[in-house]
Amino acid sequence: MLKFEGARSEKNCITISSLVGTKKSHSELKVGNGVKILRKDPVLRVQGLTKQIGAKKIVDKVSFEVYPGEIFGFLGPNGAGKTTTIRMIVGLSAISEGDVWIKGVSLKKNFEQAIAHVGGIVENPELYKFLTGYQNLLHFWRMCKGVSKERIDEVVRIVGLEKRIHEKVKTYSLGMRQRLGLAQALLHSPSILILDEPTNGLDPAGIREFRDLLKKLAAETGLAVFVSSHILSEMELMCDRIGIIQQGKLIEVKEVRDFVDAEEEHAVLFLIDPLPEADSYLKKMFPDYQLTVTEDGILAKIKREQIPDLNAMLVTHGIRVYGIQKATKTLEDRFLEITGGGQIA
Amino acid sequence: MLSFVKLLQNESMKIYRRIGTWVMIGILLVVTLLFGILLKIDSPNDFEGKDWRTVLEEENKSYEKELAKVEEEGNARLYQDFLKESYAINQYRLDHNISPEDSAWEFVHNAASLISLITLFTIIVGAISVAGEFSWGTVKLLLIRPVSRSKILLSKYIATFQFALTMLVILFLFSFLIGALLFGLGDVTKPYLAYENGQVVEKNMFLHTLSLFGFQCIDLLMMATFAFMISAVFRSSSLAIGLAIFLMFTGVQLVSILAAMDITWVKYLLFANTDLTPYFDGTPWIEGMTLSFSITMLVIYFVLFNVTSWLIFNKRDVSV
Ligand SMILES: Nc1ncnc2c1ncn2[C@@H]1O[C@H](COP(=O)(O)OP(=O)(O)OP(=O)(O)O)[C@@H](O)[C@H]1O
Ligand SMILES: [Mg+2]
Numbered sequence: 001m002l003k004f005e006g007a008r009s010e011k012n013c014i015t016i017s018s019l020v021g022t023k024k025s026h027s028e029l030k031v032g033n034g035v036k037i038l039r040k041d042p043v044l045r046v047q048g049l050t051k052q053i054g055a056k057k058i059v060d061k062v063s064f065e066v067y068p069g070e071i072f073g074f075l076g077p078n079g080a081g082k083t084t085t086i087r088m089i090v091g092l093s094a095i096s097e098g099d100v101w102i103k104g105v106s107l108k109k110n111f112e113q114a115i116a117h118v119g120g121i122v123e124n125p126e127l128y129k130f131l132t133g134y135q136n137l138l139h140f141w142r143m144c145k146g147v148s149k150e151r152i153d154e155v156v157r158i159v160g161l162e163k164r165i166h167e168k169v170k171t172y173s174l175g176m177r178q179r180l181g182l183a184q185a186l187l188h189s190p191s192i193l194i195l196d197e198p199t200n201g202l203d204p205a206g207i208r209e210f211r212d213l214l215k216k217l218a219a220e221t222g223l224a225v226f227v228s229s230h231i232l233s234e235m236e237l238m239c240d241r242i243g244i245i246q247q248g249k250l251i252e253v254k255e256v257r258d259f260v261d262a263e264e265e266h267a268v269l270f271l272i273d274p275l276p277e278a279d280s281y282l283k284k285m286f287p288d289y290q291l292t293v294t295e296d297g298i299l300a301k302i303k304r305e306q307i308p309d310l311n312a313m314l315v316t317h318g319i320r321v322y323g324i325q326k327a328t329k330t331l332e333d334r335f336l337e338i339t340g341g342g343q344i345a
Numbered sequence: 346m347l348s349f350v351k352l353l354q355n356e357s358m359k360i361y362r363r364i365g366t367w368v369m370i371g372i373l374l375v376v377t378l379l380f381g382i383l384l385k386i387d388s389p390n391d392f393e394g395k396d397w398r399t400v401l402e403e404e405n406k407s408y409e410k411e412l413a414k415v416e417e418e419g420n421a422r423l424y425q426d427f428l429k430e431s432y433a434i435n436q437y438r439l440d441h442n443i444s445p446e447d448s449a450w451e452f453v454h455n456a457a458s459l460i461s462l463i464t465l466f467t468i469i470v471g472a473i474s475v476a477g478e479f480s481w482g483t484v485k486l487l488l489i490r491p492v493s494r495s496k497i498l499l500s501k502y503i504a505t506f507q508f509a510l511t512m513l514v515i516l517f518l519f520s521f522l523i524g525a526l527l528f529g530l531g532d533v534t535k536p537y538l539a540y541e542n543g544q545v546v547e548k549n550m551f552l553h554t555l556s557l558f559g560f561q562c563i564d565l566l567m568m569a570t571f572a573f574m575i576s577a578v579f580r581s582s583s584l585a586i587g588l589a590i591f592l593m594f595t596g597v598q599l600v601s602i603l604a605a606m607d608i609t610w611v612k613y614l615l616f617a618n619t620d621l622t623p624y625f626d627g628t629p630w631i632e633g634m635t636l637s638f639s640i641t642m643l644v645i646y647f648v649l650f651n652v653t654s655w656l657i658f659n660k661r662d663v664s665v
Binding site: 087090091092093094111112113115116118120121122123124125126127128129130131135138139140142143144145184 | 348351352354355358359362363364481482483485486487488489490491492493660662663664665
């Protein structure tokens with residue numbers, strides 16, 4: 001079996017076809033050299049999930065799958081329906097249509113069995129403030145079956161809260177509460193973690209630590225992670241795949257790399273001098289190209305193989321080329337492009 | 346089964362780790378103590394060194410005179426009954442040599458009126474037990490466990506009444522202690538004298554005290570269940586506490602006003618049925634009300650409250 005880590009490494013170029021909405025239990029992966037690898041069964045399968053309140057569909061036929069060891073990002077602007085989707089997945093909200101399967105168990109039909117594999121935090125990690133961190137964990141430990149008490153100390157160590165665990169939660173900082181929230185989610189060694197904006201309120205160091213911890217857990221224990229956020233750069237660094245939700249509809253699910261490199265045409269910045277001359281010349285020569293004059297050069301939207309041609313033309317016409325940069329799109333650009341700016345649904 | 350015990354442990358932990366709970370226990374102890382001191386200072390049974398027999402004989406003479414006067418006027422039936430009862434019990438004490446002096450038991454009887462304080466505290470604890478989870482936001486972590494919502498609700502309900510029971514035991518024991526300290530232990534084995542159908546009968550003091558507590562607990566059970574329902578339906582502890590306490594203090598008054606106006610449907614109201622003592626000594630609110638009628642009404646209300654909280658707690662979306 002392929003460790004999903006590999007998908008993120010630079011050399012192994014993996015393209016995944018039709019990951020969204022596959023009904024097969026195994027989907028095929030094509031590795032660069034053509035070898036087919038079977039993918040594991042999804043831990044979480046969401047099919048046609050819909051939440052209707054009145055006449056309005058807050059979540060509309062959302063379908064996706066999350067696989068073991070994978071970090072799946074759920075991205076969307078405010079009010080897109082991320083929290084509502086998560087509430088349905090963890091059973092806090094009734095499902096209007098569709099269903100959720102966790103390790104093949106239907107949440108609708110067999111809630112208790114399905115939810116036993118899920119660890120989660122929905123929005124803020126609100127814990128019992130009048131109890132100590134340890135008592136909070138003891139409380140949730142008593143609610144799960146077949147977990148040894150030593151596991152409490154283990155998760156405390158994992159989230160690095162040993163020093164303060166016997167203090168009341170009301171004395172905790174937000175970051176410490178986030179850690180305790182994560183500890184309770186990991187307590188029963190779930191197969192999937194469902195986190196709603198988990199880095200809310202964490203400082204940059206805290207976010208980094210949190211991200212590293214999630215990546216480590218996913219890579220080492222095969223834990224699947226479903227994480228929602230609107231912090232785009234954060235998602236880009238953390239996730240293997242990202243689904244974008246807007247106005248209740250899942251509009252795109254892709255590999256993080258695919259998101260950024262999806263287009264055939266690249267934006268390439270030519271640092272040249274003199275600018276006006278070059279601009280008028282290029283516009284005459286290549287009327288079909290999309291060219292934009294920026295402060296330091298010309299931004300051209302062209303295919304990869306056109307880059308040297310264009311460069312050659314410029315050079316032969318005595319225009320000095322100081323540099324050629326690939327202006328790679330960040331996920332943020334893509335996101336804003338797809339969701340049409342910061343409009344709240 | 347084991348898992349349910351663990352749920353109860355959780356709920357108890359959440360009740361007893363809150364400072365508020367210990368404040369309530371403290372208030373109960375202080376109020377019981379103050380109540381005892383107040384009764385001691387203002388004791389009507391102050392025999393001033395005289396023999397209690399002489400005092401009772403004097404009392405009975407004045408009762409006879411008063412009774413003759415009231416009977417001549419021909420009204421105040423309740424007052425007449427009271428005079429007759431007092432007279433008969435005094436006479437029984439004289440005949441059987443049973444001292445009326447206050448002892449620990451009498452104080453425990455008096456302290457039974459403090460059960461309404463426990464009712465109040467149980468309402469608060471029950472309301473917070475459900476609505477608190479919503480206001481703290483912890484319900485989102487509580488309900489994403491492999492435990493059904495019904496079990497969680499039941500564990501909360503039972504833990505609430507475990508708390509009430511603890512408070513009742515504290516009141517019982519502490520009032521006995523205070524009674525013994527302030528009024529002397531007295532003869533612990535002396536019987537309780539009840540007046541039934543014109544006859545004085547001896548009853549076991551301990552059992553009588555228990556039944557006294559038991560009758561008070563009907564109100565406690567119903568009001569706490571009501572608060573529990575409001576808290577599960579509206580998810581607001583202040584609404585549940587406010588409404589339950591308001592009804593607790595005004596309900597009986599409302600019933601007595603309506604009963605005085607001869608409105609018969611008043612007998613279907615909860616508060617017309619929470620006090621069962623009139624069926625054993627006294628007269629019921631409305632002519633024709635019977636013990637079995639009241640018990641039926643209580644059961645109906647009890648089931649109604651519990652089914653409502655269960656249905657709504659199970660169905661509703663959590664939007665905290
Ligand atoms: N109980 C409800 N009744 C009516 N509308 C609701 C309800 N709950 C949520 N909504 C609406 O559903 C939409 C999605 O809300 P949701 O909380 O899922 O968004 P979100 O993607 O989590 O946003 P954010 O990034 O701000 O957390 C919003 O427009 C919200 O107003
Ligand atoms: Mg949200």
